[in-house]
Amino acid sequence: MSSVDLEAKIPNNVGLRANKRLTMALEKWQPKFLDWWKTVGPSDFNEDQIYLRTAVGVGQGGWAHFDYVKMPDYRWGIFMADGPDDRKIHFGDNMGNDAWHTVPGEFRNRLRRLIVTQGDTEPASVEQQRMLGHTCPSLYDLRSLFQVNVEEGRHLWAMVYLLQTHFGADGRDEAEALLERNSGDIDNPRILEAFNYPVTNWLDFFCFTTFMDRDGKYQLSSLAESSFDPLARTTQFMLAEEAYHLQTGENGVGRIIKRTGEIMAEDKDPRQEGAIPLDMIQRYCNFWFTGSMDLFGGEDSTNAAEAFAMGLKGRYRESDGIYKDPKALNAEYRLEVPTDDGKLEEKDIPLRRAMNAVLLDAYIADCTRICQRWNRELKKLGVTEEIKLPNRKFNRQQGVYSGYRFNPEGELIDEATWNKNRDTWLPTQADREYVDSCMIKVTEPGKFANYIAPPTKGPNKQPVDFEYVKFH
């Protein structure tokens, strides 16, 4: 079991005290991080006391501490899950060998790229969400937003630790660059396109945390299987925090749907009550779900095959032993692909090349579960309309379906049909204006804007009307 040093300038369980050079490098980066936080992190609110969870260890159950804290004083730490010292590689070409504790030279560039790409998403989402506090639907939700933000900040720390520890001067340069790129910046944007989309209202935020952060869960899960042990253990602990973000999204969209359903059950028009109609919520889900699927990369990918073969990225829960062939050499994956003559045909590709598609399958199953949960809530209210996940081919900008038009049912359509229906499938400017108009700031404890139902309980067993934020 690793020992936790909470007194250090940077709380950690990675033995920073014993590594003076690394400590100095990280302490040099720390003020730059704080500058970044104050400049492009949550706008205002830095003087307010927020009831936040802070990671203080990695043991199950007691790993977090709750208290009021001003966000710039948050103790961003570096934590890794505990694991056996003699871990073996459990998939890919190097299966059975010892896991790596340092970066093998031949995989250096690829591993660095993986860590930088993951690391870049962490500050990006904080930047995307920076204005949301000004339109919070409740104190409860304001706190949730900031909890997500500070923990994404901690995840950035986790990736910077790996870069600075294992990649020398290159790693230090990359750590600087992570603070220099900026979401939506024309000259120096974030690496992945979806992390440059604006998140301007709380429906966007909850869809983001439901769908985009869930992509993060699957990417982190595949890194948590990595043969590079420090990366595996770092991401395993990040997943524990990420679970709260996903729940924030799933419950947040669910509460918006529930409120709309309650109004519909009273035979009222959600628009007349400042709530969000289901067809609009559907369009937002379509947009964020499809944008998130693009983050998985191409369904047929030699890059993905190599990352698996090398042991850098495994399948979802690979170490549970749920896959028949841990080397993935003897199977094929059936993929539906568009043909030049405007049809769809099934093609079998070697399983290794389909690793992104396999991960995407797990993601889609997870999102299906969420939709079912939201719809059960509507059904309980007597509302027969449902939220449906669009087909994986719909509105894709990456992978085998990009460059083609599909309807939400997954049927290949022509450009004219797309243009005619686009506004019924994806959010329009009018939708955005309407949703923005619903964003009324509510800061009285226990009160909620009328477009969202209250949660059933608060974090850390606090009541829903707890004063989650104390304004200065």
Next chain:
Amino acid sequence: MSNRLCYVCEGGDCTEMGSGDLFDKLRDLVKEFDPDEERIKIRRYPCFGACEHGVNVTLYPDKVFYSEVTEDDIPSIAAHIKGEGEAPEHLTGKCEPDVEEIIWDMLDSPY
């Protein structure tokens, strides 16, 4: 190592209902007769989507989905894993079949 797999939910709702302690207790009981995971692996799982029926625990390939599990139920689940007795019936069939299907579909992966 066994291919039989037991998941204990560590999603937000189940954790608040004490799934962390239940996991520890079940793992300790099972370790007594299966110290090297030759019969079963006990693992945490993020969320099955049956949160309102937590704590949820699954057994695969048995395809048993236990819901509303409390500390008192852990010895009988451990006994069932050991092969001594049926799956405790009062803990099954509580969540919707489509929720159960999602986890079995994943575990039945053709790959």
